[in-house]
Amino acid sequence: MSPLDLLVATPLGFMLAALAFGGQGRWLILVASPLMMSLAVWLVFLPPDAAHVVGGWDLPLGILLRGDGVARVFVLGAALCAALVGLQALYEFSPQSGGPSARNRGFWPLFYLMWAGANAGFLTTDLFNLYVALEMVSLAGVGLSALGSLQAALRYFLFALMGSLAYLLGVALLFANYGTVDITLLARTAEADAATLMALAVMTGGLLVKSALFPLHGWLPPAHAAAPAPASALLSAIVVKLGFVILMRLWFEAFATLAAPIAVGLLGALGAAAVIYGSIQAMRQRQLKALVAYSTVAQVGYLFVAFPLVAAAPSAAWSGMTLHAVAHMLAKAAMFLAAGLMLKAAPGRDIADLVGLARVMPVTVTAFALAAISLMGLPPSGGFAAKFMLLDAALDQGAYIYAAVLLGGGLMAAVYLFRPIAVAFSGAHGRAVALKAPLAAVAPLALAMCAIALGFFGVAFAELAAIGAPWAQGDAIGGVP
C-alpha cells in the first residue's frame, strides 16, 4: 500500500459510499477529511524518490505514479482545501439549510470525484491518464457549478469540453510520434519536430482554457460567481490548478529542452495581461462574488508571469511559483467560503450590502480579511513569501517589466479587496442578520490562517517543492546551460 494509490482510491471509495448512503452520505466527510489529510501528510514524508508503476506494469505500457515535490505540495494543499471546504459543505448542504435535496445529494459524489481526480492528476506522469483525471475534475466542476447557475455551468462545460479535446489532440499526436505518453520518457526522447511543436501548442491552448488564463478565462467569472460557496471554493482552488500543474509538467519537464524563450515569453505576457485585466475587472464589480472570481483571473496571471522566470533561472522562481499556487488555493478557498457566509447574512449580493457586517459576524469577516492579506501579498503571508521569491527572481534576471507587474498587481489587489472589507467594517446600522451557525466560520478562518502561516514556512516549502524538480536533476531548463 502506498499513499500514491490510496490518495486516489480512497476518495473514489467515498464517492461510492456517498452514493450508497444517499441522504446520510454527507456525514462521511467527518471520516474522509482526517483520513485524506493523513494520507497527504504521509505522502509528504515519503522518501524523495517515491514512485511506482500501477499494477507493476512497466513503461511505456503502464502508468507511472510519482510523488515529486510538485505533487506533494499540491496534494497537501488540495487536501487542506477539500477537507475544510467539505466540513463547511456539511453545514451548507444540510437539509436544514434548505435547497432542493437532489442538489444537496449531488454535491457529495461530485466532491469526492473532484478530489480523486485532482490527486490522480497531481500524482501521475502519464499524459493520457492526465486527460482522464482532467475530465474527472472538469466534470465534477461543471456538476458543482450547475448547482448554482445552469447557464454559467453550460458555458463552462462547452469551454472545458473543447479544452479537453485540444489537449487530447496533442496527446494523440505525441503517442503517434513517440509511441509513449509518459512524461519521463518524453523528456528523454522529445525532439523539436513539427508534430511535437504542434502537440505542445494545442495542449497548451487547451490547458490554458482549463486554467482560465486571459483571454481564455471567459467561463470562469460567471461559473465561480454563481456556484454555491463550497463549489466556488473548490473551483478556484483545485480545478484551475490542475490545468496549471499539467502545463508545468509539459513545459518544464517533458519538453523542457524545447521551451523556446519566445513561447515562454508569450505565456508570461498573457499572464501579465491577466493580472492587469483581472484586477481592473475586479475593481469594477459591484457584486462580492464576482469580485472574488475576477481576483482569481488576476491571480492565475501571476502563475504564468512566473513561467519565463522559471525558464531562465529555475531554482528561485520555482518555489515562488508553486508557493503562490498553493497560497492562492488556500486563500481563495477561504475567501469564497467567507464570502458565501457573508452573503447569507447580508441583505443582497452587492458589496454595498455588506455594511456593518463586521459587527454581526466578526470571525467570518476576519477570515475574509486574512485571506485578502495573502492575496494582496502583504507580509507575513504565503502570498507575500511567494511574491517576494518571484520578485527576487525577476530583479535578479533584470526582468523589470515582470517585477513591475508583480508589484502593481499587489497594489491593485489591495485596492479591490480593501473595498468590501472597508464596507463591512463601516456603518453601525447595517441590515445584516447574524447566522444561527457560529461554527460555520471555522473552516474559512482555518484556511485563511493556513494561507498566512505558509509565509512562515517559505524555506521548508521551497525544499519540499524542489523534491525531484526537473531542474534539480542536472538538466537545465529552457536551453540555459
Add this chain to the structure above:
Amino acid sequence: MSAAFDILLCLMILATAGIALFVRGAFAAIAFFIAFGNLLGLAWLALGAVNVALAEIAVGAGVTGVALILACSRLFELGDNLADVRTPLASRLGSAALCLGFTVMLAGVVLTIPPGDRLSKVVAPLLPGLGIENPVTGVLLAFRGYDTLLETFVLLGALVAAWSLTPDASRRLPPTTMVMTDPTSRIVAEAFTRLLAPAALIIAAYLVWVGSDLPGGAFQAGAVLAGALVVATLGGVVVLPRLDSLAARIALMVGPLTFLAIGLAGAALGGRFLAYPDGLEKTLIVTIEYALAISIAAGLALLAIGPPQPMPNNARADAR
C-alpha cells in the same frame, strides 16, 4: 481495391460530418450524425480495429445519437426550435481562416508521422501471463486498468451530475416521459422489444466472454445492453428505475466497486494497487468485465434516456 475503398469511405465520412455540422435543421443534423457514426464504425473495421468498431457502433452512434435526438425532441416541446443564430460574417470569415490554417497545419503534421503499430510488440509477450489473447482487453483491464477504473467513475459522475439538475418534484418521476404517439406502433414496439431483449442479453454476455480472446469486452457488451434497454424503455415495456432507487444504485455501483475492491485487494495482498495475483489474472479480469458490463449498461441507458423531465404540458396531458 482496398485503397479505393478507404478513400471512398473517408470522403463519405467527411461529407456526412459536413452535413451534420452545417445543415440547417437540427433533426437532419442528428440524422446525419448517426450516419456519420455508422461510417466511422466502418472506418475502424477498415483499420482492423474491431474492438473500437464495436464500441463506436454501439456507443458513438447508438447511445450518443439517442441522447441527442431525445434532447432535440424535448427542446422542441419546450418551444426551443433550435434556430440557428447567424454569427456575423466577419467572425465567420475569421473563424474559417483560423480553422483552415489549423486544419492544413494539422494535416501536414499528421503526414510527417509514419503510421505504424508502436506497442503491440510490447503488449504481445505480456499477454500469455494474463491468459488472454485480445491485446486490447489486456491494455484496458491490466496494463492501463487505472485509466479504465477512473473512466468508469467519470461515467458515474456524469450520471450524478445530470440527475442533480432535476428539481425535487420531478425526481419522483421515472426517468422517461417519452412514449410513442400511436397506440398501434406501441404494440409493434412492445413485440419487437420482447424479441430484442433476450437477443441483446445473449450477445452482451457473449461479447464479454469472447472479449478476453477476440474483439469484444465490457464496454461493447455494456453498450449493447444499454441499447436494448433504451429501446425497451422507449417502447414502454421497461420503466428505468430512478437513480436513487436501490436497483439503480446496485447496478451502477457493482462495476466500479468490484474493480476498486479487486484493485485494493491486490495491494493488500502484498502486490501493487490493481495488480492481479499470479494465476488468477483471467478469472479476475473476466469477473471485473461482467460487473463493469452491468454498470456500463445501466449507466449508458440512464444517460441516454436522461433524467426525468418535468414537462410543462404534463398537466394538460393529465387533464385529457
Add this chain to the structure above:
Amino acid sequence: MLVEGGHVFAVTGAVLAGLGFYSFLVKRHPIRQLLAANVVGAGVFLMLGGLGRSPGGADPFAQALVITGIVIAVALSALGAAMVVRLAACGDKDEAPLGEKREGP
C-alpha cells in the same frame, strides 16, 4: 505512398477536427456545439487509429485509448444534452442558487 499506411484516415481525422472546430465557433446553439465537439473527438480518435495502423493490424494501445475516450465522450455528451434541456425547461431562473439562500428571518 500516402494511401498505404493509414494516412488517409489520419488526414480525414485532422480535417474532421478542423471542421468540428469551425462549427463549434460559428454555431451558437449548444446542441449544435455538442455535435461539433463530438465530431472533433471522432477526428482525434481517427487520427490516433490511422497513425496506429500497420499491415499487421491496429495498435492495441491506441485502440484502448480510443475506447476509453469514446466512453468519456458519450458520458459528457449526455450530460451536456441533459443540461441544455434543463436550461430550456427552467430558463435558469426557477431555483435560486444555493449559496445565496438566506437564513430565516
Add this chain to the structure above:
Amino acid sequence: MSEAFMLAAMLVLVSMAAALLRAWRGPTSVDRIMAVQLVGTGMVGVAVALGAARNEAGMLDAALVATLLAAVAVSAFVRRPEGAATSHSKPNSPSLDR
C-alpha cells in the same frame, strides 16, 4: 476471392452514398429516417463483406451488433414527449424537417 469481397464492400458503400443523398434531399422526415436506416443496413453489409475479405470473424460480431442496435436510433426518432402538444407538428409524424 478477397478482391471480390472487397468489390462487394465497395458496391455496398456506393449504395450507402446514394442513401445519404436521399437523406440529404429529403424532402420529408420519413424519407430521411428511412435513408439513415438504409445507411445502417448498408453498414451491416459492408462489415460482413469486409470480414469475409479479411477473413476476420470479429467483423461478423460487429455486423451482428450493428443489426441489433439498428432499431435504437429509429425508435428514438419516432418518440414524442408524453403529453406533448402537437402544435408544432402533425400528429404521428416525427418532425425532422425543422
